[in-house]
Amino acid sequence: MKITYREAVRQALRDALTRDPRVFLMGEDIGRYGGSYAVTKGFLEEFGPERIRDTPLSELAFVGCGVGAALGGMRPIVEVMTVNFSLLALDQIMNNAALLRHMSGGQFSVPLVIRMATGAGRQLAAQHSHSLEGWYAHIPGIKIIAPATIEDARGMLAPALADPDPVLIFEHVLLYNMEGEFTVPEADIAHARVRREGADVTLITYGGTLWKTLEAAEALAEDGISAEVIDLRVLRPLDDATFLESVRKTRRAVVVDEGWRSGSLAAEVSARIMEQAFYDLDAPVARVCSEEVPIPYPKHLEEAALPQAPKIVAAVKALLPKK
Amino acid sequence: MTSGLPVPYQRDEALVLLRHMLRIRRFEEKCAELYGQQKIRGFLHLYIGEEAVAAGAIPVLAPEDALVCTYREHGHALVRGIAMNALMAEMYGKREGCSRGRGGSMHIYDARTRFYGGNAIVGGGLPMAVGLALADDMQGIRRVTACFFGEGAVAEGVFHESMNLAALWKLPVLFCCENNLYAMGTRIDRSESQTDLTVKAASFGIPTRKVDGMDVVAVHAAAKEAVAYVRERQSPLFVEFQTYRFRAHSMFDPDLYRDKGEVEQWKQHGPLHTFTDRLKAQGLMTEDDFQRLDGEVNAEVAAAVAYAEQGGWEPIEDLTRDVYTPP
Numbered sequence: 281m282k283i284t285y286r287e288a289v290r291q292a293l294r295d296a297l298t299r300d301p302r303v304f305l306m307g308e309d310i311g312r313y314g315g316s317y318a319v320t321k322g323f324l325e326e327f328g329p330e331r332i333r334d335t336p337l338s339e340l341a342f343v344g345c346g347v348g349a350a351l352g353g354m355r356p357i358v359e360v361m362t363v364n365f366s367l368l369a370l371d372q373i374m375n376n377a378a379l380l381r382h383m384s385g386g387q388f389s390v391p392l393v394i395r396m397a398t399g400a401g402r403q404l405a406a407q408h409s410h411s412l413e414g415w416y417a418h419i420p421g422i423k424i425i426a427p428a429t430i431e432d433a434r435g436m437l438a439p440a441l442a443d444p445d446p447v448l449i450f451e452h453v454l455l456y457n458m459e460g461e462f463t464v465p466e467a468d469i470a471h472a473r474v475r476r477e478g479a480d481v482t483l484i485t486y487g488g489t490l491w492k493t494l495e496a497a498e499a500l501a502e503d504g505i506s507a508e509v510i511d512l513r514v515l516r517p518l519d520d521a522t523f524l525e526s527v528r529k530t531r532r533a534v535v536v537d538e539g540w541r542s543g544s545l546a547a548e549v550s551a552r553i554m555e556q557a558f559y560d561l562d563a564p565v566a567r568v569c570s571e572e573v574p575i576p577y578p579k580h581l582e583e584a585a586l587p588q589a590p591k592i593v594a595a596v597k598a599l600l601p602k603k
Numbered sequence: 604m605t606s607g608l609p610v611p612y613q614r615d616e617a618l619v620l621l622r623h624m625l626r627i628r629r630f631e632e633k634c635a636e637l638y639g640q641q642k643i644r645g646f647l648h649l650y651i652g653e654e655a656v657a658a659g660a661i662p663v664l665a666p667e668d669a670l671v672c673t674y675r676e677h678g679h680a681l682v683r684g685i686a687m688n689a690l691m692a693e694m695y696g697k698r699e700g701c702s703r704g705r706g707g708s709m710h711i712y713d714a715r716t717r718f719y720g721g722n723a724i725v726g727g728g729l730p731m732a733v734g735l736a737l738a739d740d741m742q743g744i745r746r747v748t749a750c751f752f753g754e755g756a757v758a759e760g761v762f763h764e765s766m767n768l769a770a771l772w773k774l775p776v777l778f779c780c781e782n783n784l785y786a787m788g789t790r791i792d793r794s795e796s797q798t799d800l801t802v803k804a805a806s807f808g809i810p811t812r813k814v815d816g817m818d819v820v821a822v823h824a825a826a827k828e829a830v831a832y833v834r835e836r837q838s839p840l841f842v843e844f845q846t847y848r849f850r851a852h853s854m855f856d857p858d859l860y861r862d863k864g865e866v867e868q869w870k871q872h873g874p875l876h877t878f879t880d881r882l883k884a885q886g887l888m889t890e891d892d893f894q895r896l897d898g899e900v901n902a903e904v905a906a907a908v909a910y911a912e913q914g915g916w917e918p919i920e921d922l923t924r925d926v927y928t929p930p
Contacts (some may be wrong), residue, residue, distance in 0.1 A: 330741060333772075336764070336768065336771065338764035338767065339685075340730065340764055341729075341730040341733065341761055341764030341765045341767070341768050342763045342764075342768065343763065344727075344728070344729070344730025344731050344733070344734060344765070345730045345731075345733045345737055345765075346720075346734060347730070347731050347734055348730065348731035348732040348733060348734020348737065348738065348748075349735070349737045349738070349741075350734070350738075351731070351735060351738070352669075352735040352736075352737070352740060352742075353738050353742060353870040354737070354738045354742070356734075371724055371727060375724050375727055376722075376727060380706060381925050381926070381927070382925045382926050383702065383710045383712070383720075383721075384702050384705070384706065384710070384714075384720070385700070385703025385704070385801035385925065386925035387712050387713070387714065388712060399915075415724025420926045421926055421927070440897060443928075445927050445928050495859065499718075503801070515832070547801070549787045560697065573918070
């Protein structure tokens, strides 16, 4: 059966609402409007305004309200329309959601799920094209997940909700319309996955760039280069073991990340490989990230700013001995 | 400023309120002293001068109600019933502290009394309080969430966002604004175009009260009415307690932004001595009674210091404990 990523997220949410009366949704335009990415269309009618709460444009307050509701025994799923607006809620995410458990000496856990769209590629210009999941992955106390596949979009919500600590879910905007065969959902929020096996180089990525990376791996295969593709899935805590095992096998790594290069998640992954697998490497770890510019509006400039399959192919070829 | 109306209590009830204020005062005086000895480090924000607010309002709450406070919360914690020993141990950063020493002065937490901090970001507690009330509302539990914050928080966007949300969704939050006139060193009329804070709350359709926060009798009476209002109607209420802090903002603050004369003038209305005087004048208490009470409180403080001194340090191996919930 073929479904879209949007439908997979939607099924996961409906499932959560059906199974647990403590679960409710809160966010901008999720109810009457149906969700800015149409994920929650029809939910208001199905579950009612108590559980499908349209909020005012008050990101800081409704995210903080989610923290409080989680403390109070509910299982809120807060939708911050996009990562771009999450900056308005950053204080509550960082200073309350993430810190509360440690700061209270373990007395208060915050079982809160925050969903948001992330990433560029729709010509939405600089303020609407951020990829800041790497920033969030900097913060101890929260978990960061980035479902890139239909299975993960369907499967990662339930364990996120079951987790006693805050989990932030980043859904790449370009994925909502992606169609795919729906199989059994993958259910953990702890492990990276090998999405394509290979022998010559390991490509490590997550979220929206997974598909560009797989495209690059396909192109490399045509040139006789066998690339293994790792989907991180969970950006905090990182599953080092899975990508290290692959890097030890292929002895080369390229990290692909839509975040800006400086201080990026790619930098973190690269450092971990260097720290733990330095002597297994045949070449320095390479990175393909976004150019360090605000993402521009015109299509050709936007494309030039973002990681693309040809850039990934070129980065891989630069690591391999000339044939 | 102090109403001077007769204290409408029996002796026992009056002494309870006095005791709350005295416990806060003596505890914090000791904290200031310990800070000088470097036993307590970091930021230390004293509540001295404002005791009538916590002492008068918090006993009105039911045990099942929730509290969200600020970084100036020692008084609230004490009145709420967090043991002075655990509180002092927290000031020291000891393992026996109510937050295992992890939080210190600004991050007092206690699950047993539903005390949700202790928040060191101005306004940071407001939306959390709204969420706690939302959880009650959705679960059909009729409780009150009391949210204390200073008038400085009113300048934050999150104040307005939270008030709106509480009013929009009719949530049982009692917003307790402790207006001590200064946001650190900035006096309210230098930072607010509208200095009548009740007007701001009223703009969200939230009913408001204005109370003399230096008078524990006035606070107590207002809190009774306010808590009952929120509990019965299950909708928000905003109370401005007009008060004044006698000490500097924190131990780092040289307090150069206000007249010594102004501070002295407010001290004339100090909540502790005015209430004591009234009790004596009405024959509800003698000087001996006061001395006996003060002696008991000082002994409790001394015991808390001893407890904290004897407390242990969290082992470094436990540094990363409780970043996440253990599986």
